Amino acid sequence: MFRHQKELQFEAKPDRPNPLIAKYLQELIGGQYGEMSVAMQYLFQGWSCRGEEKYKDMLMDIATEELGHVEMLATMVARLLEDAPVEDQEEAMKKDPTIGAIISGMNPQHAIVAGLGPRPADSVGNPWSGGYIVASGNLLADFRANLNAESQGRLQVARIYEMIDDRGVKDLLAVLLARDSYHQNLWASAVKELEENEGSILVPSTFNRENERKDIAYDFYNFSEGDESSKGSWASGEALDGEGEYQWLAEPKIEGDKPKLQRVTPKMYGTPPSKNKTCKSGYVQHPLGPYHSTE
Amino acid sequence: MFRHQKELQFEAKPDRPNPLIAKYLQELIGGQYGEMSVAMQYLFQGWSCRGEEKYKDMLMDIATEELGHVEMLATMVARLLEDAPVEDQEEAMKKDPTIGAIISGMNPQHAIVAGLGPRPADSVGNPWSGGYIVASGNLLADFRANLNAESQGRLQVARIYEMIDDRGVKDLLAVLLARDSYHQNLWASAVKELEENEGSILVPSTFNRENERKDIAYDFYNFSEGDESSKGSWASGEALDGEGEYQWLAEPKIEGDKPKLQRVTPKMYGTPPSKNKTCKSGYVQHPLGPYHSTE
Amino acid sequence: MFRHQKELQFEAKPDRPNPLIAKYLQELIGGQYGEMSVAMQYLFQGWSCRGEEKYKDMLMDIATEELGHVEMLATMVARLLEDAPVEDQEEAMKKDPTIGAIISGMNPQHAIVAGLGPRPADSVGNPWSGGYIVASGNLLADFRANLNAESQGRLQVARIYEMIDDRGVKDLLAVLLARDSYHQNLWASAVKELEENEGSILVPSTFNRENERKDIAYDFYNFSEGDESSKGSWASGEALDGEGEYQWLAEPKIEGDKPKLQRVTPKMYGTPPSKNKTCKSGYVQHPLGPYHSTE
Amino acid sequence: MFRHQKELQFEAKPDRPNPLIAKYLQELIGGQYGEMSVAMQYLFQGWSCRGEEKYKDMLMDIATEELGHVEMLATMVARLLEDAPVEDQEEAMKKDPTIGAIISGMNPQHAIVAGLGPRPADSVGNPWSGGYIVASGNLLADFRANLNAESQGRLQVARIYEMIDDRGVKDLLAVLLARDSYHQNLWASAVKELEENEGSILVPSTFNRENERKDIAYDFYNFSEGDESSKGSWASGEALDGEGEYQWLAEPKIEGDKPKLQRVTPKMYGTPPSKNKTCKSGYVQHPLGPYHSTE
Amino acid sequence: MFRHQKELQFEAKPDRPNPLIAKYLQELIGGQYGEMSVAMQYLFQGWSCRGEEKYKDMLMDIATEELGHVEMLATMVARLLEDAPVEDQEEAMKKDPTIGAIISGMNPQHAIVAGLGPRPADSVGNPWSGGYIVASGNLLADFRANLNAESQGRLQVARIYEMIDDRGVKDLLAVLLARDSYHQNLWASAVKELEENEGSILVPSTFNRENERKDIAYDFYNFSEGDESSKGSWASGEALDGEGEYQWLAEPKIEGDKPKLQRVTPKMYGTPPSKNKTCKSGYVQHPLGPYHSTE
Amino acid sequence: MFRHQKELQFEAKPDRPNPLIAKYLQELIGGQYGEMSVAMQYLFQGWSCRGEEKYKDMLMDIATEELGHVEMLATMVARLLEDAPVEDQEEAMKKDPTIGAIISGMNPQHAIVAGLGPRPADSVGNPWSGGYIVASGNLLADFRANLNAESQGRLQVARIYEMIDDRGVKDLLAVLLARDSYHQNLWASAVKELEENEGSILVPSTFNRENERKDIAYDFYNFSEGDESSKGSWASGEALDGEGEYQWLAEPKIEGDKPKLQRVTPKMYGTPPSKNKTCKSGYVQHPLGPYHSTE
16 A cells, blocks of 8 residues: 655756756656666565565565656656747747757657656657566565666666756756665665575575586586687686586587477468478377377 | 577477477567577677677677577477367367367467467567667676576576476476576676676766765665564665665655646646636746747 | 555455466556556656646545555465466376366466566556556546546456456455446546536637637548438537537548659659659659758 | 548648658557547447447447548658658758758658658657557447547647648648547547436446445545645535445545465475574465365 | 448358457457558558559558458457356356366457457457558568568468368358458569569669679578578579579678777766776777867 | 677778767667568578478578678667767757757667667667567468568668768668678579479468368459559459459459347446347347357
């Protein structure tokens, strides 16, 4: 259950309207790593949480904070769009090349669809998608997703910070940068805690490694020319998981054959066998098929 | 530039056809964390790499390996679909309830669209999307994305491993589990290396922290009832970035006001002011607007 | 700014696990008219609101309530998935045809991707999309969108209510049905209030009707055979907007010509003119083109 | 079955080419509330119509009219693109800043993909989606969707009308404004007719209200600070459905508990229980599970 | 402009309801090569047609026919859904395993969203997308797209024909198969006509081939092991375009270098240069950059 | 299995940075007919190939070549973005209108999301979609898809060639034009070979034509006014498939009735029958329904 409080947690006032900045900020609202993504991601992780209460509580705290970030950015975008050059554009454009550039650079949906308000979309107009968010039911996996999300997010905020001149917008970005710093610290701490508790850096830590091909679990295969990749920390020495030794192989191990598929029922109308030569691999009912008993 | 070699790196032969398993494996081909995603993600990261050669070379190695994983899974799916109950289904369904369940559970596009071959889509049929992949130009951010991707990926493989009984498919999954183990080790090692080199765990490490609101960069705000979140490693003690001290605040800091938007030009046809009362906030040309000089 | 309260507003406990019902409920979480849609729709409308405070406050109240609805449904889905037949499926399937049907009918991502938790997607697996939501900056238009959303939503809940037997799930649906009843009443009341205040049922009410083709603004054109459409309330009598008289025309008015496009620059590589006959409409620089002065 | 007639119903000739207006008009062709949406929406509603013939006939009439609207707009866009500055852009751009703005503002797919023709997409380039349309099999619900669609549509046309200077385009928009006026009248009339006939404003009107939680069906819950929402017509007095009395509650009713999910099978590889403390909620086979008999 | 005629061109009556067949037919309505795709594709091609009238007229004829095909299929789906087992499913499922399979195999949106009507989506539920259609402004290119579309379409119809037992549905599919035969003939004829008229099989035929690298325009590069590809008609002899001789090269020509990207401004916050070694390729203002004059 | 070779097959160096050209080239990377599409399309066709080895080998060769094309274009885009005007944009914009146009025309995700690198998306920002690719299991159908893809692709390259002035980019486009020429030749040759071998131009060639409505398989129906369509090669004479005679019918054949759907169970909550008149078509349990035996 949620409650709404009217104050913004931090102020969201631009120095002056600017529809290009409004377009940029959409990335932080509805982009792959925008605030809608992190809010929804932490909510679904919290709602699916079957683990310790402190993780669930923490997830709900941060998710709820992020909802407020969407609100601050949505407010900022609405204000940046006030006074946008939306009327009689052709005339305005001819008078002043800067206005011309703004008109042609503006997101047209900001005017036509939203009437000078924010959109649930990114900076090029792709609508936000549920496909962005990650909630797997495994907290170590998901906290790594979160650490990535806050890293990508802070990077994008830093870039926009340099692209613009508006002090008011920069003040809000300075807040977001700080909160993304904290959230990176937080997820990194929580990842460390879980790794220590689970006794492994591998997700999932509980899968019985006897069931994987552990003999190939520490190999680096050199699939490209050159051996620069052999110089990294991943190429030799003890593996981070403490259970093996990295090895760099100049040539990949190959165990498989050239695959050759069987023909299937002609009722699927695949390419018929060539008439010009003897066809050796015609369709044969699979003898071990689970659907037709062989008796 | 790429070359193709006909052998599969590892074998991809099911014990017997099974269209339900074929449907599950689609998640590993074309899902958010399937092999198409990691292959394309590492390719775009490699192609955008402006850093040291060893990272670029390594990215291209792993990307190229993952392309081969898509191939192994695509081959496996094609073989699992051989002998699927695609003809005269109604009759077949009435005879045998297990066939009935298989028919109704099968992905219909495996038959209708692909003629018993794999699809560039996930286990419920969503087509693979370029929106899944991450390539930001910042390797530390992206390697965290990669560590997450391999964590989610290995988790999904482990789950399918338990859901099915087919030994041949399990043999391939055992390979994928091992490679995902290695790749988790690899990205974790590379992350560690970059963090040490950049001297910070924060992405981006080069943003001048004087420009962020560092005074709020170590606060945990308790946005939900209960204080379980105060028990985590993120709530007190020195922050992982070594530049501050975590603090857990029972109440979030609030600096902002209730936002109140200005009316905009009536030509956007927003809701007109109420006729029943004096309207104090009619549309006023913004005095600092960049487009209309005030003179 | 938001706060989270740990209690669910209403209880969300199924009588017993059932992954098929879990699949159905996804429509109410992440479908076009699911709770994610209405929550986000009302939030964006509230954040864009430039009108009277009572509308903004009301939008934020209902939006916040709907966020809690997502939470209740997400919790219900997680519980319906407990004990789903996810292990050794083939064997289980052969033993019991009902389990077979459940396995083949289950959303595979509920197991593989979410580890038996809810997904931000609809009942066939399409991820939720920002493209579903409506926030135009005109409250009368948007409240009509909301009335539609609550109508579609309650209809879907009513259908699922009849499809299932689980008392615990039905208890939650009974709550949603009541709240959707209230919300239909609410939006209908708000629509009525705005129509009365704006003095028109047309959106936007402030567009100067002299600028539209008012002479054709009350015509019904019979574009199909048969005249059953002439029997509706829309076909004769005074129009609801009070400014005209409906008329039903057996034949549509036609004012336009057959369109014939000009050829464009050959550098766009359209189909070249036929060699077999005299081409009368070759590419001619448009004399009034805005880009090339004619002097 | 359909027939095509070569005349456009109304003329579609711009005064002069203008690729920026072409970009705007795409919203009316392939946007969420563009003509493709309403045409397809009314078609699917007509084809699914199990009710009275007059509704089906009317739906097919209006749908068929809207197909002609797509055609008029597509023709207009093609003409607006004639003579667009597509060749040797860099040189052209340096000569004239207005051309520079046009080049950078133009939808690049208008040239590269469509060769100066219209696109089945909106003004920022999102392809039209079947996910936009609504056809539920309940006419009252769907006519509300239609009333909303025509309201959003007319709003967007009105906005573009103000943004541009081209008389020829405005003439077509004046037609669309009038037809959207009529269609708003039409759907409002049809909604009224159905509400009267069904004897209720609630969708679906036939759901037995004893089965919903009628005791909470007239409550407004104040989920946000402030009581401005209590001043609306939805907050007190008789409800529009005539079956209850609105009440505004300063505090939401709360009936539920804090949710606590059960652990599920370890084969789903969720987060394992903490090793540091006694775990009280380990995985227990659900006693009422439908799949495993308890005997 | 369009007209609607009430008769279906061909009958659309199943022998008996069957929601699984309804699910399959969705591929023919809203799949990548369903009737919505071809109808819309031919419409946009017709509306963009700047060539001879006979092509435009023909495109509009076929497009209009295809709209009627959507109608026939939509009607068929609605009828196949009548009497679907939508109520009290759990009980019904336990009684009869075939009903169990049907319930679990049914598209849940057919009931929940559409109330037993058709959906603008494919057989796995992906909404139809404007991204499927092709209209480039070059008829030869587009007629090849059309020939492909009718080929894929007829293939899918043929597959469904074999999958089902219902005579009434098969009668409609027999009509679609015939029309797809004709349309394949038609597009193949039109392609041939255009190729002859344009004097080339290459699209676009009017591009000056002096501007392409004609020296590499007839090479087959063997990028994979094995030389089976050398046995095709594409590997030797005169090229179909009549302007060159195919040659099969055992090794691809290589002209390029290893790419090495420049560092960009540090304000984009890419990975900083390693501190451990001399960095030779730091960021240098590009001397030929178009934005900063060098004076 | 794949290998990576560090050299680009052909050089990818622009004369100077230009972010507008970078935006255009995205169409060739991640558009519907970009190199990601053809690479993935040929891979999936190759992996699904159940036919002769020479086709599979050839598909893998061309697919592998196309992967290298993505790499060349990705490299080119990265270089075109070097030195883009990303910092302090407002100030830069005011100084120079050309820079203003470039800033407003640039894809903002090139800076904010990718840090001046390529994106897996098209020229307006739509992410690449698995929905673009075609792999049906029938080679004749798929080779027609490929011929179309290379036609659309070469057309787009030709257009961009004319739009830009950069010699270095044009050099790469000249390579792509040549390779697209070859690939058109190749697919046309392969189509011809398959048509000859299968003995039919119809896909699928093996469907028994007795089962289609062959009596209507050569009819052109004139669904629009005017008879220009009767002048094409598709309107008279022997059909290309050699099995019939084209005929042009001034009026379409009509065999169907007006469809009238049955009412379905009231539990789906469709529109209830009108109270004002005798309802003749109430819901009747379908006597031949497969789910409820009539005994």
